[in-house]
Amino acid sequence: MSFSYPILPGGHLLAIEGLEPPHISALLELAESYALLNKSGKTQRDLLKGRTLINLFFEDSTRTRTSFELAGKRLGADVINMSVSQSSVNKGETLIDTASTLNAMHCDLLVVRHAQSGAPALLSQKVSASVINAGDGTHEHPTQALLDALTIRRRKGRLEGLTVAICGDVLHSRVARSNIHLLSAMNARVRIVGPPTLIPAEAARLGVEVFHDMRAGLEGADVVMMLRLQKERMVGGLVPSSREFFRFYGLDAEKLAWAKPDAIVMHPGPMNRGIEIDSAIADDPERSVIGEQVEMGVAVRMAVLDVLARELRRNG
Amino acid sequence: MVEPLIDRRAAPLFIHNARLLDPASGLDAPGAVLVQGGVITACGPGLTAPEGAETLDAGGACLAPGLVDMRVATGEPGHEYRETIASLALAASAGGITTICALPNTTPVLDDPAVLQFVLRRGEATGRISLLPYGAATKHCDGKEVAEYGLLKEAGAIAFSDGTKAIGNARTMRLALSYAKAFGSFVVQHPEEPALAAGGAATEGELATRLGLPGIPPAAEAMLVRRDIALARITGGHVHFAHVSTGEALAEIRAAKAEGLRVTCDTAPPYFDLNETAIGDWRTYAKLSPPLRPEADRLAVVAALADGTIDAIASDHQPHDADDKRLPFAQAEAGGTGLATLLGITLARVHGRDLTLLAALALLTSRPAALLGLDCGVLKPGAPADLVLFHLERGWQVKAGSLPGKAQNSPFDGRALEGKVLGTWKAGRRVFGA
Numbered sequence: 001m002s003f004s005y006p007i008l009p010g011g012h013l014l015a016i017e018g019l020e021p022p023h024i025s026a027l028l029e030l031a032e033s034y035a036l037l038n039k040s041g042k043t044q045r046d047l048l049k050g051r052t053l054i055n056l057f058f059e060d061s062t063r064t065r066t067s068f069e070l071a072g073k074r075l076g077a078d079v080i081n082m083s084v085s086q087s088s089v090n091k092g093e094t095l096i097d098t099a100s101t102l103n104a105m106h107c108d109l110l111v112v113r114h115a116q117s118g119a120p121a122l123l124s125q126k127v128s129a130s131v132i133n134a135g136d137g138t139h140e141h142p143t144q145a146l147l148d149a150l151t152i153r154r155r156k157g158r159l160e161g162l163t164v165a166i167c168g169d170v171l172h173s174r175v176a177r178s179n180i181h182l183l184s185a186m187n188a189r190v191r192i193v194g195p196p197t198l199i200p201a202e203a204a205r206l207g208v209e210v211f212h213d214m215r216a217g218l219e220g221a222d223v224v225m226m227l228r229l230q231k232e233r234m235v236g237g238l239v240p241s242s243r244e245f246f247r248f249y250g251l252d253a254e255k256l257a258w259a260k261p262d263a264i265v266m267h268p269g270p271m272n273r274g275i276e277i278d279s280a281i282a283d284d285p286e287r288s289v290i291g292e293q294v295e296m297g298v299a300v301r302m303a304v305l306d307v308l309a310r311e312l313r314r315n316g
Numbered sequence: 317m318v319e320p321l322i323d324r325r326a327a328p329l330f331i332h333n334a335r336l337l338d339p340a341s342g343l344d345a346p347g348a349v350l351v352q353g354g355v356i357t358a359c360g361p362g363l364t365a366p367e368g369a370e371t372l373d374a375g376g377a378c379l380a381p382g383l384v385d386m387r388v389a390t391g392e393p394g395h396e397y398r399e400t401i402a403s404l405a406l407a408a409s410a411g412g413i414t415t416i417c418a419l420p421n422t423t424p425v426l427d428d429p430a431v432l433q434f435v436l437r438r439g440e441a442t443g444r445i446s447l448l449p450y451g452a453a454t455k456h457c458d459g460k461e462v463a464e465y466g467l468l469k470e471a472g473a474i475a476f477s478d479g480t481k482a483i484g485n486a487r488t489m490r491l492a493l494s495y496a497k498a499f500g501s502f503v504v505q506h507p508e509e510p511a512l513a514a515g516g517a518a519t520e521g522e523l524a525t526r527l528g529l530p531g532i533p534p535a536a537e538a539m540l541v542r543r544d545i546a547l548a549r550i551t552g553g554h555v556h557f558a559h560v561s562t563g564e565a566l567a568e569i570r571a572a573k574a575e576g577l578r579v580t581c582d583t584a585p586p587y588f589d590l591n592e593t594a595i596g597d598w599r600t601y602a603k604l605s606p607p608l609r610p611e612a613d614r615l616a617v618v619a620a621l622a623d624g625t626i627d628a629i630a631s632d633h634q635p636h637d638a639d640d641k642r643l644p645f646a647q648a649e650a651g652g653t654g655l656a657t658l659l660g661i662t663l664a665r666v667h668g669r670d671l672t673l674l675a676a677l678a679l680l681t682s683r684p685a686a687l688l689g690l691d692c693g694v695l696k697p698g699a700p701a702d703l704v705l706f707h708l709e710r711g712w713q714v715k716a717g718s719l720p721g722k723a724q725n726s727p728f729d730g731r732a733l734e735g736k737v738l739g740t741w742k743a744g745r746r747v748f749g750a
Contacts, residue, residue, distance in 0.1 A: 017526065094639065094643065095643065096639075116643075116644030116645070116646055117527055117528035117645060118527065118528075118529075118598040118644050118646075121597070122642070122644055136528070136644075137528050137644070137646070139528030139529075140528065177525075177526070177528060201522075201524065201525055201531055201533075202520075202522040203525060205525070206525065206526065
């Protein structure tokens with residue numbers, strides 16, 4: 001597959017917001033081809049040969065880091081994992097110090113996860129590498145939205161015209177924000193469902209419909225996307241208890257019945273079983289596509305690395 | 317305060333061919349000013365230079381009282397890497413500012429007469445400005461116990477404030493307003509309901525939601541303003557609200573003034589020149605406290621400047637070094653420099669026809685001076701010879717990195733301005749301009 005124009009202008013993937021529908025489609029097409037390649041067991045080990053990919057994780061993550069590691073290795077990159085513990089941040093090493101260290105290592109592709117919104121954007125101004133945002137604070141998690149879109153497309157054949165209900169802690173969710181931007185750009189109808197304390201201010205201005213009642217929010221939905229409720233939200237008083245949350249917003253068979261009969265269930269992981277999702281639903285092979293999301297994650301990340309590597313070649 | 321700065325051996329200074337602007341009297345006429353012994357001895361049209369005077373042809377430029385900036389944070393003591401009082405004074409002179417009120421939340425805080433006097437002395441030593449510190453409104457500026465207003469006032473405190481921190485406890489604020497009356501003083505509040513604002517980095521709304529930044533609802537300002545107005549009513553005390561930034565809070569203040577309560581307020585240039593879109597692309601130089609607001613609030617601030625609800629424009633200068641700002645947005649320090657741009661940004665509202673030149677200058681000179689009980693801020697015989705000479709139209713561009721003084725964190729980086737300071741005099745001594 002070849003592209004006559006840059007798919008990721010600027011040479012970074014920092015956010016979904018701002019990407020045009022043709023760019024998103026092109027990324028999904030490429031990811032689809034990687035999904036097929038991965039299934040066939042073939043690899044393409046020369047594409048990123050001689051390139052260095054650094055996974056720079058300021059927040060713990062097994063799933064996303066492993067997924068990027070596998071994607072990089074399948075394309076032949078030298079992959080290094082750097083976990084920056086809170087302790088060294090507390091010692092006073094700043095993001096800028098980290099950036100100069102990375103520049104000295106001649107890193108080509110930098111995958112960043114950080115607890116602060118905007119941290120990958122800040123790094124992108126200071127490093128020579130192409131930066132991929134692997135989740136920043138409550139801002140965005142672009143590759144998650146891409147893998148979700150790919151999963152939906154494979155199951156439903158399209159994105160346009162589908163009704164997608166994103167449920168739970170939208171306020172703190174970077175996954176929700178990236179999905180809202182991507183799905184709206186591709187003309188899906190996006191709903192967000194949750195208690196008012198977990199819905200961000202002026203959310204409707206992002207082009208979504210807001211529901212506080214699961215029945216209304218799930219009615220007629222093609223896709224039900226559950227979000228992780230972090231335990232510390234309970235401490236912050238945004239939700240009184242996990243049992244109350246599960247009763248009114250946790251996805252179980254009864255609530256899922258309000259969606260379309262063929263609605264699929266998604267979750268970015270890791271799941272809090274019995275808080276936002278019932279195990280019986282999470283593990284139901286008929287409805288849950290959670291396993292496929294993980295599989296598509298590798299394909300999507302290979303596509304993103306591929307596109308950014310083309311940019312690297314374009315710019316020498 | 318001016319006394320130690322006066323050079324009595326200096327020859328009389330005669331500035332002529334100037335456009336004299338005295339907002340207090342409404343004077344706007346060509347003329348000259350004569351300065352002797354640190355004070356203005358004559359002022360008006362048709363003056364001639366006395367024998368032996370040093371003369372200066374102003375070339376028709378505007379000559380006004382030196383600016384009185386009632387809200388400035390200094391890095392000294394405690395954060396000298398951000399800015400020292402000497403570098404602050406340098407920036408003030410370049411901005412035409414001759415009197416500065418310094419916030420008390422330094423390290424240590426100004427809740428002790430000895431520390432307050434240290435700041436006063438450091439200000440005097442610059443020879444450039446009157447540096448008038450606020451005393452802490454509460455001990456340690458922690459909002460719990462009212463500080464020693466009597467002793468602090470004797471030591472030179474201009475009024476009382478917890479600076480960049482809100483006095484959140486209603487009982488403490490009531491006592492502060494009440495007790496300050498005993499010393500004829502007032503309390504300056506950072507009007508932001510602290511529990512509602514905790515952890516916030518931007519104004520709550522669509523932009524903060526898109527950026528994934530914790531938001532502060534704009535109502536957090538009006539809420540504390542409303543409470544403190546009620547406390548002013550109970551106590552008969554004088555409350556002054558700093559850097560008011562929302563239409564909702566300004567409406568409350570307007571009503572309280574109409575009621576005859578002792579309520580005053582200021583705003584800062586970012587709140588009538590910028591709106592929240594300035595933080596797009598994670599521009600931490602535009603991260604301020606309170607945060608920049610939607611355009612409707614900016615327009616409300618402009619309207620309140622024009623109708624007199626706002627008593628003063630203060631720079632709300634908050635010096636930070638690059639490392640305080642080169643951080644992810646929510647972690648970066650809030651606040652911007654404002655001394656060098658105070659006049660230029662204010663004049664932009666004159667060029668934009670929102671304010672007359674005299675009304676704009678009144679907000680920078682006579683009105684804050686009157687509020688603070690100072691004899692400066694006026695152009696008349698007997699007043700201190702604190703003067704600023706500026707060209708009303710001459711253009712320049714704000715460039716962070718080449719601003720006067722140490723701190724460079726201007727939220728106006730890149731802004732083109734019309735109106736340039738040509739010269740500044742403190743007590744008759746030239747402190748800026750060739």
